[in-house]
Amino acid sequence: MRPPRKPSGQRRGPASGKTTGFGVRPGPAPTETPSRPARSGPQRGPPASRFIDSDDRGAREIRALRAARPARDARPAGEDRPTRDQDRRPPRPPRGNVAPAGRSTRAGKPGPAAPEAPRIKRAPPLERVTEVAPQRIAKALARAGVASRRDIERMIAEGRIEIDGTKLTSPALNITSLRGVTVDGQPVAGIAPARLYRFHKPAGFLTAARDPAGRPTIMDILPPDLPRVVPVGRLDMNTEGLLLLTTDGELKRALELPSSSIPRVYRVRAFGEVTQAALESLADGATIDGIHYGPVLADIERKTGHNLWLIVTIREGKNREVRRVLEHIGLQVNRLIRVAYGPIGLDDLPPRGADEIPQSDVQALMAMLKPLKPQKK
Structure with missing residues (x-):
């Protein structure tokens, strides 16, 4: 049989209270359990058997492995432990600063052997010639890279150039050899073969060694590793592009002559x-x-x-x-x-950049210009 229904006026209250016809009689207030202080470090939970089902195979396998694990005292220590097979994994790249082969690092341990870099063949040094054709001493010293002709004439007037220990007093002297010629007490090495450079001149610079008005010149922006060079011809201040530089005044004159038709x-x-x-x-x-x-x-x-x-x-x-x-x-x-x-192009040379033209091209260019040089009587 079904139980009789409760009167509609009665209401059901919380589980802790009793039901009355007019409302809920409040029961005793629940007591709060004091919270435990948090533990530091890893905390262990209750035994796994309370929450892990007995049918969970993973839990049983874990418990079996833990039970089969040897105690700490029974484990091998130090050198007796088995090492990993290093052939299974690739070697790790070195970290930090690695000392080259044959040297030691800061910790005193030798660094790994560095890969052998490919050797670069350097061009042999240019041979200098002391015997020259009869010419003025200022011209010979300018070709040897000492200074410009005007600067050499000024140095002669100051008594800075000597021949066999005797100070030179006049630039009106023809010589056939630079042996015994000294500048500020230092012997002159000789005349080196002509070297030719290309330079990307930007706009806003004069093609000159110096300017009395104080305007910027190409000498202010040339790379510092260039030897003493002179420009072949001139480019206007607002003209940009390829400018040839050379260490030989004879080549400069031959290239910039209108009769050369370059x-x-x-x-x-x-x-x-x-x-x-x-x-x-x-x-x-x-x-x-x-x-x-x-x-x-x-x-x-x-x-x-x-x-x-x-x-x-x-x-x-x-x-x-x-x-x-x-x-x-x-x-x-x-x-x-x-x-x-001529045959030399600007190509992709950046502004203010300079590089040397190969010596073989310079010799071919000089051979092409040789018949065009004026003949001295």
Whole structure:
């Protein structure tokens, strides 16, 4: 039989109280159990048998392994312990500073052997020549890399140059040998073979050794490891690009002579409009303000707005030749970059960067210019 229902007026209260017809009689307040202080370190729980089911195979296996584990006193200690098989894992890379082979680290232990670096073949030193053709002493010392001709003449006036212990008083002296010549008491090593460098000149620097007005020159930005060099020709202050430098004044003179007809190639940005007929007319040369300029080859590379990019090739290299010739046909040059000097190109040389041209190329260039040198009578 089903039990009788309780009256609707009765309400059921909490488990601790009793049910009445009008509400719940509150029972005794539950007492709070004091919390235990937290233990430091790892805490162990109750035995696993209370919470782990007996059918849990993993728990049984763990208990079996722990039971089979030997006691601490029965374990081998020190060198008796079995070592790991080192062949199974690759060797670890060294950490920190590793001392090279044959040396010791800070801890006194020798470092691992360093891999042998490939040997780089260095070029043999350039041989210097003391016997020279009859020439002025200032010219011979300039070719030997002592200083420029003007500086050597100034040094002679100051009594800093001697020949066999006798001070030289005049630069008007021809010599055929540099033996016995001293500068500030130091013997001159001799004349080295001509060396040629290429330099990426940025805009805003003069192509000169010094400027009386105090403007910046290329000598202020040349790499410090270069020997004493002189520029081949000149680039205007606002012209940038390839500039050749050499240690030999004879090679400098041969390369910059207009009679050598060495092509100089420029990239030009100019403002204005020009016709193809006007550009082709420059191939026959032009006479501007009484100065005759030789053939100029000019081609349009591209157009950008009101500006043109041109490729211009000249062979004389007169003062401001590219600017004046283009102004003659109605163009205003706003950027000028020399990209090649004969067979030598600017390529990807960064601004203010310099590197040496191989000696084989220098000898081939000198052989090509040899018939063009003026003959002395």
